[in-house]
Amino acid sequence: MFKRGVSLYSFQEELFLGQMTVEDVVAFAASIGANGIEILPEQNMPGFPNIDDATVNQWLAMMDRHGTTLTCYDMFLDTKRRKDRLMTDDEQVESIVRDLKLCNRLGIRNMRVLVFVRPDILERCVPYAEQYDVHMGVEVHAPWHLDHAWILRTIEVADRLGTQHLGILPDMGIFMKHYPPEFRDRFLRQGATPDIVDFIIDQHEQKIMCEYTIFEVAVKMGGNKADIAMAETLRHAPYSNPKRIRDFIPYFCHIQAKFYGMADDCTDPTIAYDEVIPELVAGGWDGYLSSEYEGNRWVQDAGPVDSREQVRRQHVMFEALAAKVAEPAL
Amino acid sequence: MFDKYLILEDSVRATDSGFAFDARLGYYRGLGLSMIEDLAVTLDGEAQPRAAVFFEQHGKSWSLDAMEEAFNDRWEFGSIATIRVERAGRLGAGAYSLTLKEKLRISYLPFPLFAEDSKVVAVAA
Numbered sequence: 399m400f401k402r403g404v405s406l407y408s409f410q411e412e413l414f415l416g417q418m419t420v421e422d423v424v425a426f427a428a429s430i431g432a433n434g435i436e437i438l439p440e441q442n443m444p445g446f447p448n449i450d451d452a453t454v455n456q457w458l459a460m461m462d463r464h465g466t467t468l469t470c471y472d473m474f475l476d477t478k479r480r481k482d483r484l485m486t487d488d489e490q491v492e493s494i495v496r497d498l499k500l501c502n503r504l505g506i507r508n509m510r511v512l513v514f515v516r517p518d519i520l521e522r523c524v525p526y527a528e529q530y531d532v533h534m535g536v537e538v539h540a541p542w543h544l545d546h547a548w549i550l551r552t553i554e555v556a557d558r559l560g561t562q563h564l565g566i567l568p569d570m571g572i573f574m575k576h577y578p579p580e581f582r583d584r585f586l587r588q589g590a591t592p593d594i595v596d597f598i599i600d601q602h603e604q605k606i607m608c609e610y611t612i613f614e615v616a617v618k619m620g621g622n623k624a625d626i627a628m629a630e631t632l633r634h635a636p637y638s639n640p641k642r643i644r645d646f647i648p649y650f651c652h653i654q655a656k657f658y659g660m661a662d663d664c665t666d667p668t669i670a671y672d673e674v675i676p677e678l679v680a681g682g683w684d685g686y687l688s689s690e691y692e693g694n695r696w697v698q699d700a701g702p703v704d705s706r707e708q709v710r711r712q713h714v715m716f717e718a719l720a721a722k723v724a725e726p727a728l
Numbered sequence: 729m730f731d732k733y734l735i736l737e738d739s740v741r742a743t744d745s746g747f748a749f750d751a752r753l754g755y756y757r758g759l760g761l762s763m764i765e766d767l768a769v770t771l772d773g774e775a776q777p778r779a780a781v782f783f784e785q786h787g788k789s790w791s792l793d794a795m796e797e798a799f800n801d802r803w804e805f806g807s808i809a810t811i812r813v814e815r816a817g818r819l820g821a822g823a824y825s826l827t828l829k830e831k832l833r834i835s836y837l838p839f840p841l842f843a844e845d846s847k848v849v850a851v852a853a
Contacts, residue, residue, distance in 0.1 A: 410756050414730055414806040440757040441805045478835040479762055481796055514836040695729040 403434020408691035434469035502530035527563035535567025543638040565649035571656040580696040590624035608632035640673035660711035734845035746815035754843025761798035766831035785809040821853035
């Protein structure tokens with residue numbers, strides 16, 4: 399059975415505004431039984447990348463205090479650090495090895511690799527990932543998907559090397575079955591045309607390829623700026639086949655459980671968790687589903703953001719879906 | 729993602745050579761200063777010259793050009809820094825419309841990331 403955790407990303411609104419500390423988040427996660435903590439060192443560790451042993455020990459002691467464990471390290475790679483040139487390949491490897499070392503010092507076994515990192519660069523990092531015992535998982539983030547040719551290149555490298563330390567890390571945003579109500583409402587507040595909004599949602603519901611909808615809205619329907627912006631979100635709103643995830647289980651150890659907002663009844667109106675979770679359970683997957691709430695930016699104009707309540711509801715859903723799968727078939 | 733929180737509206741103050749205000753980086757992680765391409769400030773519709781804008785934190789000050797060569801300093805997530813604008817003389821008391829537009833070079837994005845905030849602010853005498 400899968401385990402439950404949270405990414406600190408989920409609490410970016412409260413952390414950014416100083417309304418919660420990292421320890422507040424960890425304590426909250428523990429209180430809802432989400433004992434896996436995913437971190438973004440560049441967000442949560444001031445002074446990064448110069449992290450001393452005392453700081454590492456403080457983080458580990460914090461985990462002990464709350465009975466939690468660090469599950470995943472979200473790396474970044476600043477290939478455009480300099481304006482005049484891209485990082486060389488050697489510099490890219492050096493930056494990733496730096497992250498693998500810190501990941502290891504923190505006792506973390508999973509590293510989320512940004513999807514744009516080149517497979518041949520990761521291939522060069524595999525010996526270090528093996529040395530530091532960290533699984534490098536390339537984030538499968540919408541609009542990429544599990545069978546996308548770019549993702550398959552990483553899989554090909556992992557297969558060819560026969561390594562357990564390179565693979566993928568799915569972001570559940572790839573399973574957007576229904577258009578997010580939070581997006582819809584934000585565009586309406588920005589002046590989108592109600593009829594066009596309904597049209598876009600209907601097109602998404604029918605899974606019509608986004609470029610048709612964008613052209614209809616922008617050219618034929620004469621949509622305004624908000625209408626067109628809403629239509630363009632469809633480029634990043636795919637629904638890929640949940641049944642495929644089982645086939646990829648050998649390649650991932652951690653999942654970013656993206657969501658944009660939970661309904662009052664603790665169901666997700668957008669992401670097809672009810673289809674994905676049975677596949678994960680049937681496949682015997684036992685990694686962490688790590689909450690990644692990304693609704694704050696869509697609702698903060700309308701009122702206060704309550705990331706705790708959103709994450710709590712998602713975990714109620716995880717428990718309910720796990721219980722449902724565990725029921726014997728009638 | 730954090731646009732509405734960039735300018736700390738009660739922080740705007742007149743200085744002997746213009747004005748200053750406090751601001752945050754509109755991004756979900758910290759960022760090295762070299763990747764901050766611009767901090768465009770507009771006051772009452774008047775764009776302030778790039779050379780007049782300075783970024784200040786931890787007792788240090790950078791021009792926007794110097795910032796692009798600063799490879800060992802970061803603007804941390806949620807951290808409040810000061811943006812100082814030099815003008816011909818002290819800014820007078822009153823209400824102003826202030827806009828900050830941050831242009832960030834994010835390696836994984838094909839285009840620059842912009843974060844923008846506009847607020848009506850009061851400057852004391």
